[in-house]
Amino acid sequence: MLQEYMDRKYRTDNKPSVEANLIKNNVAIVGIGQTQYTKNSGRDELDLACEAIQNAVDDAGLKMSDIDGFDTFILDRLSLPMLINSLGTPNVRFSCEVSGGGGAGCAVAVHAAAAVATGQADYVCCYRSLNEASGHRYGRGDDFIEYMPVALTPNYGYIWPLGFVTPLGWAGVWGRRWMHEFNITREQLGWWPVVLREYAQNNPEATYFGRPMTHEDYMESPMIVDPLKLHDCCVNTDGAAAYIITTVERAKDLKQTPAIIAASAQCCPIEQEIQTIYQRPSISGLVETWYVGQELYRVAECGPDDIDVAQLYDPYSIGGIIQLEELGFCERGEGGKFVEGGDNIRIDGKIPCNTAGGLLSEAYLHGWNLVIEGVRQIRGTSYNQVKDVELSMVTGGPGVASSGIILRR
Amino acid sequence: MAEYVQGIPIMRPYIDQDNQGYWDAVKNHKLVFQHCSKCDKYHHPPRPMCPSCHSQDTLEWKESSGKGIIYSFVMFTTNKMAYPAFKLPYAVVLVEMEEGVRITANTHEIEPDEVQVGLPVEVMFEELPDGQTLYRFKKREA
Numbered sequence: 001m002l003q004e005y006m007d008r009k010y011r012t013d014n015k016p017s018v019e020a021n022l023i024k025n026n027v028a029i030v031g032i033g034q035t036q037y038t039k040n041s042g043r044d045e046l047d048l049a050c051e052a053i054q055n056a057v058d059d060a061g062l063k064m065s066d067i068d069g070f071d072t073f074i075l076d077r078l079s080l081p082m083l084i085n086s087l088g089t090p091n092v093r094f095s096c097e098v099s100g101g102g103g104a105g106c107a108v109a110v111h112a113a114a115a116v117a118t119g120q121a122d123y124v125c126c127y128r129s130l131n132e133a134s135g136h137r138y139g140r141g142d143d144f145i146e147y148m149p150v151a152l153t154p155n156y157g158y159i160w161p162l163g164f165v166t167p168l169g170w171a172g173v174w175g176r177r178w179m180h181e182f183n184i185t186r187e188q189l190g191w192w193p194v195v196l197r198e199y200a201q202n203n204p205e206a207t208y209f210g211r212p213m214t215h216e217d218y219m220e221s222p223m224i225v226d227p228l229k230l231h232d233c234c235v236n237t238d239g240a241a242a243y244i245i246t247t248v249e250r251a252k253d254l255k256q257t258p259a260i261i262a263a264s265a266q267c268c269p270i271e272q273e274i275q276t277i278y279q280r281p282s283i284s285g286l287v288e289t290w291y292v293g294q295e296l297y298r299v300a301e302c303g304p305d306d307i308d309v310a311q312l313y314d315p316y317s318i319g320g321i322i323q324l325e326e327l328g329f330c331e332r333g334e335g336g337k338f339v340e341g342g343d344n345i346r347i348d349g350k351i352p353c354n355t356a357g358g359l360l361s362e363a364y365l366h367g368w369n370l371v372i373e374g375v376r377q378i379r380g381t382s383y384n385q386v387k388d389v390e391l392s393m394v395t396g397g398p399g400v401a402s403s404g405i406i407l408r409r
Numbered sequence: 410m411a412e413y414v415q416g417i418p419i420m421r422p423y424i425d426q427d428n429q430g431y432w433d434a435v436k437n438h439k440l441v442f443q444h445c446s447k448c449d450k451y452h453h454p455p456r457p458m459c460p461s462c463h464s465q466d467t468l469e470w471k472e473s474s475g476k477g478i479i480y481s482f483v484m485f486t487t488n489k490m491a492y493p494a495f496k497l498p499y500a501v502v503l504v505e506m507e508e509g510v511r512i513t514a515n516t517h518e519i520e521p522d523e524v525q526v527g528l529p530v531e532v533m534f535e536e537l538p539d540g541q542t543l544y545r546f547k548k549r550e551a
Contacts, residue, residue, distance in 0.1 A: 140489065142492075144420065144492070148420065149420065149421050150421045151420050152423065154422075154423045154428055155454060156423065157422035157423035157424070157428070158422070159513055160420040161419055161541075161543055162501050162513060162514060162515050163491060163492035163495040163515070164483075165420075166491075168490050169485065169501060173481045173501070173503050173513070174481065176481045176483065176526070177480065177503075177526070180526050222486075222487065223486045225483050225490045225491075226483060226484035226485075226486055270460065278503055278511045279510070283481070
């Protein structure tokens with residue numbers, strides 16, 4: 001993967017044949033559900049998860065007892081056995097917890113789709129529930145005190161003792177290198193958060209609904225971890241979200257227009273550690289995102305110009321913009337210029353991005369809200385609906401083992 | 410730079426069988442990297458198998474020249490994302506060593522506005538109040 005990336009030459013001769021792909025056009029997302037996104041839910045994660053899952057089940061037109069599989073990714077703080085006990089799902093025959101943190105934002109859907117396509121389960125529920133605003137905040141500096149006195153893993157042992165304990169810092173290192181090599185400016189970075197905030201003004205469920213932000217506001221916001229300012233960083237959210245995956249065949253009997261998976265991909269490249277990808281020949285680009293994009297285009301038999309709308313996992317502005325390059329929406333090193341002024345990522349632009357407000361302005365639901373918005377764009381029910389959407393892309397986090405899906409009508 | 414706030418403990422490295430030699434060397438004020446004698450390649454962080462030749466018995470520790478350049482860095486400027494044991498601001502630099510390996514560390518006697526991509530640096534060792542030893546980087550003549 002890394003060699004293909006360095007050569008910018010994606011090999012098709014060493015990949016499984018597209019014809020043999022059991023997921024393509026056979027599996028769909030058929031139900032979506034969420035709770036309110038708040039700053040203080042006053043409820044525990046298990047409680048929130050039950051509500052979001054019930055909403056997704058109702059949305060699909062299913063019964064709770066139909067759900068026979070569960071899927072999420074690591075860093076979840078609720079117990080799956082208690083979730084099953086609470087929901088009373090009597091036939092659970094598949095469960096999965098994917099590695100890679102936010103990179104697995106779509107890998108959860110990939111694994112659930114694989115389970116459904118191969119007959120391991122009929123209806124897999126992908127869930128996430130967080131109290132990151134009021135409770136345990138992943139990625140805060142003091143968050144790590146609970147692990148004292150020894151770093152949690154050997155890898156963290158090289159970075160945590162330096163006061164280098166947060167994903168924003170880890171990503172800031174490769175982000176600065178990218179800015180340095182390609183002369184990306186802070187003014188350019190600002191357009192990503194500004195456009196996402198515009199989208200959030202039409203989404204009453206978004207954290208920043210009713211709180212617009214100008215580019216000037218962005219420039220005046222404080223530095224958090226240089227090179228990242230406050231508004232380069234995602235929000236904190238209390239809330240839960242869920243979606244349900246089944247076969248296209250079963251979807252015919254359900255309530256909603258299915259969002260059919262045209263392609264799905266995961267990438268776990270060499271020299272990978274959560275965000276600290278520093279040993280690679282180049283750290284000013286992201287092999288995992290590039291690979292996921294190439295594989296999605298190969299399997300869906302399309303290219304970046306065919307994608308109508310994209311939800312890119314953006315825990316920080318840099319992570320969104322660099323993905324535009326790696327997914328082929330613009331040239332490598334041109335991401336800064338591409339987002340300048342914002343038009344290219346607005347609703348009538350070249351590639352409308354994160355149309356519900358993304359992780360920066362809608363909610364930091366670890367990418368579940370991005371999948372849900374990707375589905376809404378297929379159904380035609382987004383608050384910022386792009387016209388005549390045929391293909392809707394969603395990706396997982398940057399700088400970690402990543403993933404992606406392309407949905408179609 | 411990188412001064413500590415008294416009374417807040419500093420995280421310790423996680424030492425296992427694969428990286429014991431690395432941290433033992435640091436304790437003795439030496440910086441070593443894992444090297445495969447068969448491939449003549451460095452690998453960091455240390456691992457139980459050479460990813461190039463798949464040998465498990467050709468891995469050795471080789472002392473680093475201690476010299477490198479700042480390849481990239483971040484500067485922690487607010488308490489939100491910083492670790493509370495550190496006085497603000499503080500830098501974490503990614504240094505590309507002469508051996509080709511890149512490692513992260515705090516800086517020693519480098520002012521915030523002097524921390525720049527391309528700055529030549531060399532390793533030094535610091536005894537922490539809690540008895541552990543860590544490496545940092547200070548400026549050097551190019």
